[in-house]
Amino acid sequence: NAGVTQTPKFQVLKTGQSMTLQCAQDMNHEYMSWYRQDPGMGLRLIHYSVGAGITDQGEVPNGYNVSRSTTEDFPLRLLSAAPSQTSVYFCASGGGAGYTFGSGTRLTVV
Amino acid sequence: GQSLEQPSEVTAVEGAIVQINCTYQTSGFYGLSWYQQHDGGAPTFLSYNALDGLEETGRFSSFLSRSDSYGYLLLQELQMKDSASYFCAVGNAGNMLTFGGGTRLMVKP
Numbered sequence: 001n002a003g004v005t006q007t008p009k010f011q012v013l014k015t016g017q018s019m020t021l022q023c024a025q026d027m028n029h030e031y032m033s034w035y036r037q038d039p040g041m042g043l044r045l046i047h048y049s050v051g052a053g054i055t056d057q058g059e060v061p062n063g064y065n066v067s068r069s070t071t072e073d074f075p076l077r078l079l080s081a082a083p084s085q086t087s088v089y090f091c092a093s094g095g096g097a098g099y100t101f102g103s104g105t106r107l108t109v110v
Numbered sequence: 111g112q113s114l115e116q117p118s119e120v121t122a123v124e125g126a127i128v129q130i131n132c133t134y135q136t137s138g139f140y141g142l143s144w145y146q147q148h149d150g151g152a153p154t155f156l157s158y159n160a161l162d163g164l165e166e167t168g169r170f171s172s173f174l175s176r177s178d179s180y181g182y183l184l185l186q187e188l189q190m191k192d193s194a195s196y197f198c199a200v201g202n203a204g205n206m207l208t209f210g211g212g213t214r215l216m217v218k219p
Contacts, residue, residue: 033207042197042211043153058206090152092207098143098155099207 002026006091006102013081013109021076021105023091031095032074033058034066036087037104043090049074081109112136114210116198121216122188130183130213132198140201142174142181147212148194156183156196185215193217 007022025032033048045058049068063085065077074093078085086109091102114134122128132142141160145153159165159174159181171184185192195212202208 035209042209045206045208048206059208092153094155097141097158097160101152101154103152 004091004093004100004102006089006105008105009103010106011108013078013107015081015083015109017081019078019081021078021089021091021107023074023076023102024072025074025091025093025100026072027093027100028071029093029095029100030071031099032068032091032093033099034064034074034076035090035092036060036085037090038087046076046089078107083109085109112200112202112208114198114200114208116196116210116213118211119214119216121218123218124188124190126188127184127186128188128215130185130196130198130215132181132183132210134179134181134198134200134210136179136200136202136208138202139176139179142172143199143201143207144170144172144183145197145199145209146194147197153197188217190217190219 004025030051034046035043037043044060046064047066049055055066089105092099116132143158144156147153157172164173169186174181195214197209197212199207199209
């Protein structure tokens with residue numbers, strides 16, 4: 001039982017490059033979300049989904065796209081990477097009482 | 111919008127009891143959660159309060175007062191491994207979870 005799996009764990013991008021952060025869960029959760037965490041700070045919601053085919057913006061959505069074609073997968077796309085997007089990205093799934101987080105993707109944009 | 115306030119840092123000694131407070135402002139409140147995060151790790155779920163009162167899980171307890179928009183996490187019999195950041199989070203009807211800025215707990219011998 002893997003829970004929430006994020007890939008890659010580390011990534012370095014050049015400014016202007018695009019990439020997709022992958023997130024998959026095997027718990028059949030309807031709710032999935034993406035957060036970013038900057039050093040010494042809390043988690044800020046980027047995008048979330050309440051089910052396949054349904055996505056919505058969170059607190060800091062600019063520069064990111066998401067889609068939810070299946071219950072299991074919720075990829076996050078960086079359209080044109082900027083140094084301000086250097087952060088640790090966490091995917092989470094669940095609902096109600098508690099959420100399960102992936103191990104994170106540490107992204108550096110140079 | 112939603113906002114949460116919690117202390118940035120708390121220090122306590124091993125074996126002691128520590129309380130981490132959280133006040134919030136939100137629309138459509140559905141519950142207050144607590145998460146623990148060790149340095150370099152992912153947040154892990156600790157507890158959840160949807161109704162007023164105290165929830166106990168082992169050495170950890172969490173309290174909620176909806177009328178005061180206030181909650182706290184109580185850690186008893188502190189151990190060195192409890193040194194971590196603790197986040198409160200509020201959920202709304204859309205299942206959106208908004209986090210506070212986190213409280214860094216340092217446990218000293």
